[in-house]
Amino acid sequence: MTAALEVRGLSAGYGPMQVVHDVSLTVGRGERVGLLGLNGHGKTTLLRAIVNLVGWRVGQVELHGRTLMGLATHAAASRGVVLIPQGDALFPGLTVRDNLDSGAYGSRSWHRRGQRRDRVLDIFPQLASRLDQPAGTLSGGERRMVSIGRGLMAEGDLYLVDEPSVGLAPILAVSMIQTLFSLELDGGGMLLAEQNRALIDGQIDRVLHLHGGRLTDGPEAADGKPGDAGGRGATVRA
Amino acid sequence: MSILVSTLNLAAIYSLVAIGISLTWAGLGFLNLAHGVIFTVAGYGAWWTAEHISTSPWIVVLAGIAVGAAAGAAVCLGVYLPLDGRRNWEIRTLTATLAISFLGANVLQEAFGPEPKQLPSLFGSGQFKIGDTVVTADKSGAIVTAVVVLAILVVGLLRSRVGLGIRVLTQNAEGAAIVGINRRRLAFAILAVSGALAGLASVLLAQVFYVSPDSGYVPLVTGLIVALLGGLGSIPGTIAAAVLVAAVEALTATYLGGQYVLMTMFLLIAVVLLIRPRGLGGLLESARA
Amino acid sequence: MPKDILPKGFGFWSAALLIGLFLPLIADGPGFLGDCALFAIWASLNVMWSLVLGTAGIQSFATLAIAGASGYAATYSSLRWGISWPLMLVIGTAFGALVGLVVAIPAIRLRGIYFALLTFGLAQLFRSYTTVTDALGGARGMYGADSFIPLDMIGTKSGAMIGYYAGFGMLILALLIYLAVDGGRLGLLLRTARESEPFARALGIDVVRARMAVFLVSSAMMGFVGAFYASYYRGVSPSIFDFSTLLLLFAMIVVGGLGSARGVLIGTAILLFINQHWLEAGPARLIAAALLMYLVSIFTDKGLVGIPEQIRRWSAVRRVRRMGGAANPAAAPALVGVGADTQDRSAPAAANVERT
Numbered sequence: 053m054t055a056a057l058e059v060r061g062l063s064a065g066y067g068p069m070q071v072v073h074d075v076s077l078t079v080g081r082g083e084r085v086g087l088l089g090l091n092g093h094g095k096t097t098l099l100r101a102i103v104n105l106v107g108w109r110v111g112q113v114e115l116h117g118r119t120l121m122g123l124a125t126h127a128a129a130s131r132g133v134v135l136i137p138q139g140d141a142l143f144p145g146l147t148v149r150d151n152l153d154s155g156a157y158g159s160r161s162w163h164r165r166g167q168r169r170d171r172v173l174d175i176f177p178q179l180a181s182r183l184d185q186p187a188g189t190l191s192g193g194e195r196r197m198v199s200i201g202r203g204l205m206a207e208g209d210l211y212l213v214d215e216p217s218v219g220l221a222p223i224l225a226v227s228m229i230q231t232l233f234s235l236e237l238d239g240g241g242m243l244l245a246e247q248n249r250a251l252i253d254g255q256i257d258r259v260l261h262l263h264g265g266r267l268t269d270g271p272e273a274a275d276g277k278p279g280d281a282g283g284r285g286a287t288v289r290a
Numbered sequence: 291m292s293i294l295v296s297t298l299n300l301a302a303i304y305s306l307v308a309i310g311i312s313l314t315w316a317g318l319g320f321l322n323l324a325h326g327v328i329f330t331v332a333g334y335g336a337w338w339t340a341e342h343i344s345t346s347p348w349i350v351v352l353a354g355i356a357v358g359a360a361a362g363a364a365v366c367l368g369v370y371l372p373l374d375g376r377r378n379w380e381i382r383t384l385t386a387t388l389a390i391s392f393l394g395a396n397v398l399q400e401a402f403g404p405e406p407k408q409l410p411s412l413f414g415s416g417q418f419k420i421g422d423t424v425v426t427a428d429k430s431g432a433i434v435t436a437v438v439v440l441a442i443l444v445v446g447l448l449r450s451r452v453g454l455g456i457r458v459l460t461q462n463a464e465g466a467a468i469v470g471i472n473r474r475r476l477a478f479a480i481l482a483v484s485g486a487l488a489g490l491a492s493v494l495l496a497q498v499f500y501v502s503p504d505s506g507y508v509p510l511v512t513g514l515i516v517a518l519l520g521g522l523g524s525i526p527g528t529i530a531a532a533v534l535v536a537a538v539e540a541l542t543a544t545y546l547g548g549q550y551v552l553m554t555m556f557l558l559i560a561v562v563l564l565i566r567p568r569g570l571g572g573l574l575e576s577a578r579a
Numbered sequence: 580m581p582k583d584i585l586p587k588g589f590g591f592w593s594a595a596l597l598i599g600l601f602l603p604l605i606a607d608g609p610g611f612l613g614d615c616a617l618f619a620i621w622a623s624l625n626v627m628w629s630l631v632l633g634t635a636g637i638q639s640f641a642t643l644a645i646a647g648a649s650g651y652a653a654t655y656s657s658l659r660w661g662i663s664w665p666l667m668l669v670i671g672t673a674f675g676a677l678v679g680l681v682v683a684i685p686a687i688r689l690r691g692i693y694f695a696l697l698t699f700g701l702a703q704l705f706r707s708y709t710t711v712t713d714a715l716g717g718a719r720g721m722y723g724a725d726s727f728i729p730l731d732m733i734g735t736k737s738g739a740m741i742g743y744y745a746g747f748g749m750l751i752l753a754l755l756i757y758l759a760v761d762g763g764r765l766g767l768l769l770r771t772a773r774e775s776e777p778f779a780r781a782l783g784i785d786v787v788r789a790r791m792a793v794f795l796v797s798s799a800m801m802g803f804v805g806a807f808y809a810s811y812y813r814g815v816s817p818s819i820f821d822f823s824t825l826l827l828l829f830a831m832i833v834v835g836g837l838g839s840a841r842g843v844l845i846g847t848a849i850l851l852f853i854n855q856h857w858l859e860a861g862p863a864r865l866i867a868a869a870l871l872m873y874l875v876s877i878f879t880d881k882g883l884v885g886i887p888e889q890i891r892r893w894s895a896v897r898r899v900r901r902m903g904g905a906a907n908p909a910a911a912p913a914l915v916g917v918g919a920d921t922q923d924r925s926a927p928a929a930a931n932v933e934r935t
Contacts, residue, residue: 105467129470141468143461154458158470162451202469321692369877377880385833388826389872396865507822511703518696549711556704560685563697567689 054117056081056241057102057210062111064101071097073265074111079210079241084233086252087245089262095245096138098262099212102243103128103135115210130158132209132240138218140199144188148179151187151198155205165205172201175231193224200232211235211242217251225251291423293540299429300536301529302436306491307513308520308528309443310362310484316460316523317480318473320383324365325488326510327394332358332489333501334398337407347412351435351493358489362481365390370477391510399503406500409493428497439490443483444525452479460523515555519562521569530570534558591841599747603740612739614855616811619746622847623753623804625832626840627797633838634761634769635793638691640825641682641698644705645798646805647819649675651705651715653806654814657724664725664810668803675802676795683794699825706820720816724809742811749807756800757840765789827854830868834875836882845883 057079064072071094079085089095101109103125113120120128129135134155143151152172156165173180176197182190187198196216203211216232217225225248232244233255246252249259261268307329314322335357336350343349369386373379413431417424447453455476458466466473491509492501499505516535520528535555542554562570603612628642652674653667662670682701686694709715716722727745732738760766772779772786779786809815818824827850835846853868879885 103468105464124472125467126470126472129468130472135468137464137468141462141465143458143465145461146457150454150457154454154465154469154471157451157455157458206470315692368873372877381833381837382876382880385830385876386873388830389869389876392826392865392869393873396869400863400866511822515696515700518693522692549707552703552707556700559697559700563689563693564685567693569693 054114055079056083056116056239057243058112058114058117059102060112060114062098062101062109062113064097064106064109064111066107069107071106071265072101072109075262075265075267077260077267079243081239081241082237083257084237084242084244084255086249086256086259087243087262088247088249088252088259089245090247093262094265095247095262096214097265099135099214099243099245100137102212103133105135129206132158132207134203134206134208134211136200136203136211136213136216138214140195142187142195142198142202145186147184148187148190148198149183152179152201152205155202158206161205161207168205168207172204175204176201192219193221196220196228200228204235209240211237211240211244213242213244215245215247217246217248229255291421293537293544295423295425295429295433296540296543297533297536298433300539301533302433302440303491303495303509304512304516304532304536305440305529306436306487306494307509308516308532309440309525310487311513311517312520312522312524312528313456313460313480314484315517317456318370318459318477319463320370320380320387321514322365322387322481322484323384323510324369324387324390324394325484325513326506327391328358328361328365328485328506329488329492329509330398330501330503330506331361331394332485333409333492333496333505334402334407335489336493336496337409337501340410345410347410350410351412351490354489354493355486356489358492359482359486362483362485362488363478365485366477366481370481371474374474374477391506395503395506402503404503406502406505408500409496412493412497432494432497435490435494439487440529443487447525452476456480515559519559519569521566524569527570534562534570588841595844599750603743612736612743614851616739616742616746617855618847618851619743619750620804620808620811621828621831621851622844623746623750623807624801625828625843625847626750626753626757627800627804628828629832629837629840629843630757630760630797631794632832634766635790635797636769636773637686637790637794638695639682639686639698639794640695640829641679641701641798642801642828643820643825644698644702645675645678645682645801646808647702647815648678648705649802649805650809650815650819651709651721651805654721654724654809655715657809658721662725664727667725667810668806671806671809672799672803675805676799678802679795679798682798683791686790686794702820702825703822706817709817709820716814716816718817720814720818722812722814724813726810726813728811745807745811749804753800753804754840756796760793760796761840765793769793830872834872834882836879836884838881839884842882842884849883 055078057077059078060076062072062075063070073094075098077085087095087098097106100106102113102120104120104123105125111121115128115131115133118131120131120133123131143154146154149169152169153165156162156168161168178194179197179201182194187195190198196219200213200216203213211232213232216228220228229246229251232242233252235242244252244256252259307325310328311322311325314320314325332354336354339353340350343353365387369383369390373382373386376382411428413427416427418427418430419425447457455466455471456479458469458471459473459476459480463473488509492506495505495509512535516531517528519535520531535558538554538558539551542548542551546554602615624642624646628639631637631639631642649671653671656662656670657664657667682698685697689697709720710718728738728741732741768779768784768789769786771782772784772789776786805815805819808819831846831850832843833846834850835844836842849871850868853864853871875882880889
């Protein structure tokens with residue numbers, strides 16, 4: 053059985069700058085994998101590289117055994133890769149409803165958008181009263197809900213979540229992460245970048261450490277869950 | 291009262307032209323200077339149809355719209371797709387569309403000669419009175435047609451999937467890619483719709499003026515002014531700006547004389563831009579962060 | 580290697596200077612020399628405009644408005660107070676700087692495309708104002724100003740020679756200004772600012788002031804060119820503010836290559852040649868010019884002078900690919916850093932950031 057996501061020897065960056073160095077990892081079906089690392093060590097670039105949202109990338113990225121190389125971001129998205137980006141990338145002038153519906157833009161989910169919107173509102177009831185309000189007028193926490201909600205509108209096969217806790221009050225951050233981990237994955241996978249290990253501890257299947265753009269064994273390598281438990285491991289170049 | 295009718299007539303046509311420029315800029319990030327030529331080509335298309343196929347008003351209008359849409363799609367094919375994402379693409383799209391607008395005007399002149407062409411009358415020559423003002427059928431017909439088409443456009447943008455895609459593109463290109471929107475494919479829709487609107491405007495304006503190789507120049511310039519004043523990407527802003535510009539033009543022409551129109555228009559631009567450096571759009575959509 | 584000792588572009592510029600100096604000796608009559616003088620006028624304006632568009636990064640279309648207004652000021656003062664041509668040039672320069680100053684004020688507040696609209700409207704405003712103002716000659720313009728070409732030499736070879744060398748001198752002046760500004764401290768500051776404006780601010784660079792300085796210097800020179808034009812033709816008419824002339828000048832800059840004096844000269848020469856020498860071809864010459872513009876903008880990224888660099892970049896990419904760039908990640912940055920005309924999304928995304 054092929055993995056939900058398989059990355060082999062992926063390097064990526066912007067212009068002359070290389071940020072991600074030769075990373076290999078897998079995310080199995082139904083698996084939640086944490087990507088730990090400090091700011092500026094390439095978590096965001098790695099997630100963005102998977103959907104080709106970087107200046108350049110080389111290596112191999114496969115979704116359920118089919119390559120994503122050579123596909124533009126929108127094509128990866130319509131294959132079922134859902135990126136919930138840092139900074140949310142919402143559409144501030146559009147209403148919350150439109151923002152959510154845009155997540156179902158893929159032709160598969162478009163006609164079921166009403167149903168899926170109801171599901172998002174079940175998860176974030178707070179948004180129900182805001183549906184006709186422009187997303188630009190929301191608070192930071194509500195924006196994050198819209199951003200995650202938009203990701204859930206698609207019938208995704210792989211969720212790439214970039215620091216969902218950033219900029220939120222601690223209590224909100226905890227509940228946001230819990231919400232994410234309580235989602236049904238239906239054979240898809242989730243790769244969640246985070247710098248705060250405490251937030252994801254105990255809820256995650258496996259943790260990878262990213263340091264200086266490379267996967268490392270990480271400081272907690274001894275706790276029985278080495279960073280490269282996915283089997284392939286990072287190729288650390290001399 | 292007659293000023294009001296002239297204002298509405300001009301505003302209707304300016305909105306049709308400017309919305310295309312505005313959507314193209316906001317959604318695709320380039321200023322389409324070929325918009326004037328699309329306008330002209332559509333006018334010629336309608337004229338050719340009237341000469342060779344049928345003078346039925348419906349067919350002539352549809353021909354103008356269809357040729358405009360095709361010309362818009364051609365700009366997508368010839369300018370947007372080859373340049374999208376390339377180095378210095380902003381200045382290159384500007385130059386390429388400028389070149390097309392030179393090219394189009396001269397090719398049309400070569401093909402059809404410099405003499406203006408007249409379209410058949412679409413709305414008949416009837417007229418009616420509101421109070422003691424005579425309203426001609428061509429003006430009222432143009433106003434009604436434009437309002438209907440704009441209403442269809444707005445509903446389409448608000449309700450349909452492609453409409454949502456276009457609105458999303460005007461907001462955030464990266465977010466659009468993340469949700470799976472293929473910008474290049476939508477570019478065809480945006481430019482074809484813009485072209486269709488310009489084509490309709492061309493046919494409507496040809497009820498008053500003639501179609502000639504450079505008849506797209508004034509609509510292009512006015513359309514640019516209206517689109518920028520409206521705040522690029524904002525449809526309510528564009529319509530408001532169209533009414534404002536049309537009112538200034540109608541008032542100036544009536545009280546000062548036609549040769550002063552450009553001067554008052556410039557003063558209007560200066561005043562609006564100095565008060566609202568990003569156009570009127572922000573006023574109407576205060577929500578935009 | 581003498582090539583390394585000499586400054587970059589030495590060959591081109593010395594050849595251009597030599598040709599410029601001795602061209603009248605081999606040229607065939609006043610018509611051609613007149614075209615050359617016109618070339619000098621347009622090229623001087625374009626060099627200054629490219630300073631504004633490229634070096635300062637100000638999207639201004641006020642070039643002809645400034646030059647034309649200064650031409651009007653110079654002609655008017657010559658007709659009214661009978662001043663001679665050197666004073667006309669002084670007045671034109673001062674007037675250009677003044678108009679530049681007034682135009683520059685909104686530039687602080689307005690960004691990009693909106694400033695373009697405002698300055699573009701300015702030329703239209705001047706055009707309609709001069710057309711309806713009888714004191715400025717109305718639609719026919721004002722003629723009879725003093726000129727550096729004596730009256731009795733008009734139409735003769737020596738008159739054309741004077742016009743030619745005067746234009747040649749002015750073009751050299753414009754190029755020296757370009758060199759001093761673009762290659763000097765201001766140019767360096769603005770290039771830094773273009774890389775990253777916050778960074779430049781952090782360094783203590785007053786970006787707005789630097790931009791204004793470049794804008795004012797070039798406005799003054801545009802005023803000089805406008806007065807020169809008025810003196811050369813003994814007057815001006817509203818057609819100097821023509822939209823089509825403005826677009827032609829813009830096309831000259833972009834076809835040659837924005838941000839390079841050499842490109843501006845080449846673009847000006849090519850389009851002027853097409854415009855003046857294929858007159859008998861009628862609209863076909865405009866079609867040819869438009870096709871050239873279209874092809875240049877589609878296939879080159881920095882105009883005609885950018886082609887060698889583009890080819891170098893392209894062959895570098897091919898070389899790396901042939902060596903197996905994809906298999907060797909270390910080569911990848913080099914591959915994409917120098918190559919890749921396609922930087923997907925980057926341009927539109929940047930445009931978007933600027934807009935929101």
